[in-house]
Amino acid sequence: xxxxxxxADEIEAAVRRGVFTAGERIASVRQAxxxxxxxxxxxxxxxxxxxxxxxxxxxxxSGYFVRAKPRSGEARGERGGVAGAxxxxxxxxxxxxxxSTLRSIRAHGAVPFxxxxxxxxxxxxxxxxxxANAIARRHASWNLIDDLPPGNPELIRQIARRYAENGxxxxxxxxxxxxGATEAxxxxxxxxxxxxxxxxxxxxxxxxxxxxxxxxxxxAIEVPTxxxxxxxxxxxxxxxxxxxxxxxxVMPNFQNPLGFQMPDERKRRLVDLLSMHDIPVIExxxxxxxxxxxxxxxxxxxFDTKGLVLHCASFSKSLTASYRIGWAMPGRxxxxxxxxxxxxxxxxxxxxxxxxxxxxxxxGYDRHLRRVRKLYKQQSRIMMAMVERFFPAGTRTSAPQGGxxxxxxxxxxxxxxxxxRAALAEGITVGPGYMFSTRNAxxxxxxxxxxxxxxxxxxxxxxxxxQLVGELDARARET
Amino acid sequence: xxxxxxxADEIEAAVRRGVFTAGERIASVRQAxxxxxxxxxxxxxxxxxxxxxxxxxxxxxSGYFVRAKPRSGEARGERGGVAGAxxxxxxxxxxxxxxSTLRSIRAHGAVPFxxxxxxxxxxxxxxxxxxANAIARRHASWNLIDDLPPGNPELIRQIARRYAENGxxxxxxxxxxxxGATEAxxxxxxxxxxxxxxxxxxxxxxxxxxxxxxxxxxxAIEVPTxxxxxxxxxxxxxxxxxxxxxxxxVMPNFQNPLGFQMPDERKRRLVDLLSMHDIPVIExxxxxxxxxxxxxxxxxxxFDTKGLVLHCASFSKSLTASYRIGWAMPGRxxxxxxxxxxxxxxxxxxxxxxxxxxxxxxxGYDRHLRRVRKLYKQQSRIMMAMVERFFPAGTRTSAPQGGxxxxxxxxxxxxxxxxxRAALAEGITVGPGYMFSTRNAxxxxxxxxxxxxxxxxxxxxxxxxxQLVGELDARARET
Numbered sequence: 001x002x003x004x005x006x007x008a009d010e011i012e013a014a015v016r017r018g019v020f021t022a023g024e025r026i027a028s029v030r031q032a033x034x035x036x037x038x039x040x041x042x043x044x045x046x047x048x049x050x051x052x053x054x055x056x057x058x059x060x061x062s063g064y065f066v067r068a069k070p071r072s073g074e075a076r077g078e079r080g081g082v083a084g085a086x087x088x089x090x091x092x093x094x095x096x097x098x099x100s101t102l103r104s105i106r107a108h109g110a111v112p113f114x115x116x117x118x119x120x121x122x123x124x125x126x127x128x129x130x131x132a133n134a135i136a137r138r139h140a141s142w143n144l145i146d147d148l149p150p151g152n153p154e155l156i157r158q159i160a161r162r163y164a165e166n167g168x169x170x171x172x173x174x175x176x177x178x179x180g181a182t183e184a185x186x187x188x189x190x191x192x193x194x195x196x197x198x199x200x201x202x203x204x205x206x207x208x209x210x211x212x213x214x215x216x217x218x219x220a221i222e223v224p225t226x227x228x229x230x231x232x233x234x235x236x237x238x239x240x241x242x243x244x245x246x247x248x249x250v251m252p253n254f255q256n257p258l259g260f261q262m263p264d265e266r267k268r269r270l271v272d273l274l275s276m277h278d279i280p281v282i283e284x285x286x287x288x289x290x291x292x293x294x295x296x297x298x299x300x301x302x303f304d305t306k307g308l309v310l311h312c313a314s315f316s317k318s319l320t321a322s323y324r325i326g327w328a329m330p331g332r333x334x335x336x337x338x339x340x341x342x343x344x345x346x347x348x349x350x351x352x353x354x355x356x357x358x359x360x361x362x363x364g365y366d367r368h369l370r371r372v373r374k375l376y377k378q379q380s381r382i383m384m385a386m387v388e389r390f391f392p393a394g395t396r397t398s399a400p401q402g403g404x405x406x407x408x409x410x411x412x413x414x415x416x417x418x419x420x421r422a423a424l425a426e427g428i429t430v431g432p433g434y435m436f437s438t439r440n441a442x443x444x445x446x447x448x449x450x451x452x453x454x455x456x457x458x459x460x461x462x463x464x465x466x467q468l469v470g471e472l473d474a475r476a477r478e479t
Numbered sequence: 480x481x482x483x484x485x486x487a488d489e490i491e492a493a494v495r496r497g498v499f500t501a502g503e504r505i506a507s508v509r510q511a512x513x514x515x516x517x518x519x520x521x522x523x524x525x526x527x528x529x530x531x532x533x534x535x536x537x538x539x540x541s542g543y544f545v546r547a548k549p550r551s552g553e554a555r556g557e558r559g560g561v562a563g564a565x566x567x568x569x570x571x572x573x574x575x576x577x578x579s580t581l582r583s584i585r586a587h588g589a590v591p592f593x594x595x596x597x598x599x600x601x602x603x604x605x606x607x608x609x610x611a612n613a614i615a616r617r618h619a620s621w622n623l624i625d626d627l628p629p630g631n632p633e634l635i636r637q638i639a640r641r642y643a644e645n646g647x648x649x650x651x652x653x654x655x656x657x658x659g660a661t662e663a664x665x666x667x668x669x670x671x672x673x674x675x676x677x678x679x680x681x682x683x684x685x686x687x688x689x690x691x692x693x694x695x696x697x698x699a700i701e702v703p704t705x706x707x708x709x710x711x712x713x714x715x716x717x718x719x720x721x722x723x724x725x726x727x728x729v730m731p732n733f734q735n736p737l738g739f740q741m742p743d744e745r746k747r748r749l750v751d752l753l754s755m756h757d758i759p760v761i762e763x764x765x766x767x768x769x770x771x772x773x774x775x776x777x778x779x780x781x782f783d784t785k786g787l788v789l790h791c792a793s794f795s796k797s798l799t800a801s802y803r804i805g806w807a808m809p810g811r812x813x814x815x816x817x818x819x820x821x822x823x824x825x826x827x828x829x830x831x832x833x834x835x836x837x838x839x840x841x842x843g844y845d846r847h848l849r850r851v852r853k854l855y856k857q858q859s860r861i862m863m864a865m866v867e868r869f870f871p872a873g874t875r876t877s878a879p880q881g882g883x884x885x886x887x888x889x890x891x892x893x894x895x896x897x898x899x900r901a902a903l904a905e906g907i908t909v910g911p912g913y914m915f916s917t918r919n920a921x922x923x924x925x926x927x928x929x930x931x932x933x934x935x936x937x938x939x940x941x942x943x944x945x946q947l948v949g950e951l952d953a954r955a956r957e958t
Binding site for chain 1: 659
């Protein structure tokens with residue numbers, strides 16, 4: 001094959017893959033000659049060939065443009081669509097199911113009952129963006145090394161301050177800033193356990209916990225968890241007695257998906273039990289600010305005397321989802337977590353850290369939180385009432401004490417994956433119970449998000465969801 | 480202890496830790512009563528006690544303020560100082576040494592010869608910030624799930640486009656956006672090898688490669704590397720023949736610290752050798768845009784027929800350091816890398832992704848790069864000439880073909896850690912050779928950064944560095 005044919009084939013392939021899209025101008029002959037290290041003549045030949053193939057066209061005084069339209073304008077854009085999400089059917093492992101489910105939520109116009117994220121519309125994103133802009137104007141440039149682990153000192157101080165104000169004694173020197181709570185949990189787990197180890201989790205458990213365990217080649221053991229009281233401490237004691245668990249991962253406040261707040265006395269018992277056996281516990285506390293009661297709940301940190309609690313949290317659920325600022329307070333494992341943070345992603349971007357710190361210092365955060373808590377509490381009541389109204393007999397719901405998700409137990413015959421797919425086909429998303437266990441223990445459960453405003457549309461969607469549950473139940477009864 | 484004494488102790492501890500700083504207003508009596516769940520009376524007692532201890536003071540009409548000044552305003556701020564960095568002396572493992580070295584660069588006014596990062600002053604940060612601001616204004620809010628892995632479609636397309644224009648055939652569907660190249664390298668390594676495996680690296684090697692290996696519990700085997708031609712392929716072939724290596728990690732273009740560009744013929748031989756044995760290779764190509772020659776260099780991807788090359792790169796070294804946007808093109812390992820990305824940090828922040836995509840589409844990027852390449856090329860020549868002028872006989876330097884670091888071999892008796900500490904005490908940073916090997920193979924080498932403008936100050940600093948080398952050499956000769 002001649003050189004110009006080779007070049008033409010290469011460019012055509014790029015157009016067909018969506019690298020260059022219809023109507024776009026491509027490199028001039030001179031530029032292309034430099035870029036590909038070939039002569040002007042070769043490029044002219046190649047471009048002429050592509051014109052004859054209908055791939056390029058010339059426009060007078062302007063250059064060469066892509067003419068073909070081999071696929072849609074956005075590379076991989078089709079993956080967000082409903083059709084793409086339907087491919088979930090044969091998936092088995094939890095992380096693939098979760099990723100597929102999250103993608104389905106991006107589907108245009110879908111009712112986001114399945115979303116794990118809050119509606120960010122009531123969040124003070126405008127203020128935070130203003131701070132970010134001001135920072136960008138203030139600093140000529142921002143260097144990678146300005147906020148090396150553990151992170152921006154002022155942000156760390158502001159975080160410590162909020163804890164202190166809520167009666168959680170925190171040494172700012174313990175805090176390590178991370179890329180969301182996801183990274184904090186990953187690093188914490190890696191700091192306390194090694195591949196092959198067994199880690200105790202709640203059942204149902206928030207799937208990010210299962211992801212962390214999967215990613216590090218560990219094994220999960222699921223401990224029965226009460227919808228109002230949290231992890232069964234006696235069952236956990238038995239598991240500890242039977243064999244070796246290297247660590248425990250829990251979500252004592254507004255657990256996802258159950259929504260409970262573990263009573264203080266049980267938090268203390270849990271920490272005491274684990275301390276007695278020197279077992280570290282990773283506490284995922286991302287919903288701590290979203291309490292429906294008057295006082296901010298205690299954390300496991302309040303009862304920790306041996307530095308065994310690795311507390312993880314973030315601003316993603318209550319302040320800004322897009323900035324991805326989380327943190328870990330890893331107790332006696334602080335040095336390891338800081339080092340792993342450095343090895344994992346080097347540093348968390350600076351500007352978002354400083355913007356959030358500015359917001360916390362100057363705007364308070366409390367007024368926003370008071371509004372959101374009230375909103376979520378109201379909407380939780382509406383969602384509970386509506387499920388009761390529209391879903392068939394045999395349906396039961398959790399009674400969330402904070403956060404923004406409702407856990408719904410459907411009649412036993414109803415498979416939540418069938419419901420997920422039937423609902424998705426009608427533009428409604430739900431979180432299938434399969435995501436919350438590796439043992440398929442919650443096949444007839446779903447999680448619903450109530451952070452979005454209640455509208456006639458969402459009411460109609462929930463009503464339709466109830467009908468689908470009824471239909472699936474009837475069909476299952478026949479077979 | 481009485482409840483109010485307990486509360487007072489708690490607040491005093493927080494002040495002493497720097498959570499509340501001098502002059503700051505603390506929670507009102509009413510707020511504190513709510514926050515701590517105690518009576519108004521208890522708070523009043525506690526605050527009075529703190530006043531008597533000289534910790535708080537009241538100001539009429541304003542409330543309670545922190546009076547004590549137990550430490551400096553910024554929590555942990557002292558770590559950036561020279562004194563903190565000096566603590567490096569007894570550190571042994573590479574990642575701790577690197578983190579200490581990076582921290583030392585933050586020292587006020589230090590000459591940044593030791594920095595691994597480019598001077599970002601000539602970067603188009605103003606333009607990119609403008610795009611980011613425009614995006615923030617355009618969107619009411621930005622959700623976590625908008626740019627789930629693999630990442631923002633338009634950014635992916637723009638990246639693919641640049642490769643295509645430079646003769647590297649890329650399927651946009653192969654690209655996964657990451658938090659900098661650091662994450663791309665970590666995920667790639669985890670996708671191809673498991674704990675306990677052995678990974679071949681260059682020697683000297685860029686320490687982020689060693690970090691990734693350390694983090695995943697693998698072992699590194701260092702392969703001799705020629706300062707101009709790159710990794711010794713015959714030596715690598717022998718190592719492959721002798722036993723099992725699971726993967727190979729290299730930096731074929733403008734390697735850090737050597738600065739070479741591996742000739743095409745050797746790139747091809749390397750890929751062929753590894754393909755023959757089905758060994759995946761992680762290609763760190765973060766400096767690809769910073770070539771001194773006319774054409775952008777080829778990548779290992781150009782010679783890969785089996786999908787064994789996992790190509791990693793970022794914008795941090797050539798466009799924007801603070802946005803932390805990197806990517807992986809993991810060949811046949813794409814699905815694993817995308818999944819690991821999701822498990823590791825869920826998603827890369829959206830706004831920076833879109834801002835960079837907007838910049839690439841609308842501003843080009845080429846004009847900026849042409850300017851920076853010319854600058855770095857000139858400054859590399861100056862730095863080489865100045866080292867020759869100021870350093871004692873027996874000093875040799877690399878001849879970088881791109882990037883912005885110079886590798887300097889000192890007289891054999893000179894220990895680079897001693898030089899590092901002596902220089903730091905005078906406000907000059909260097910990269911000690913110990914960072915680039917786990918075997919202390921480069922104890923008398925240093926790495927110098929020439930991305931910063933050459934000034935009388937930097938000239939004086941380099942001259943002083945040369946004197947220090949001479950003094951250390953003389954002292955070593957005496958003993």
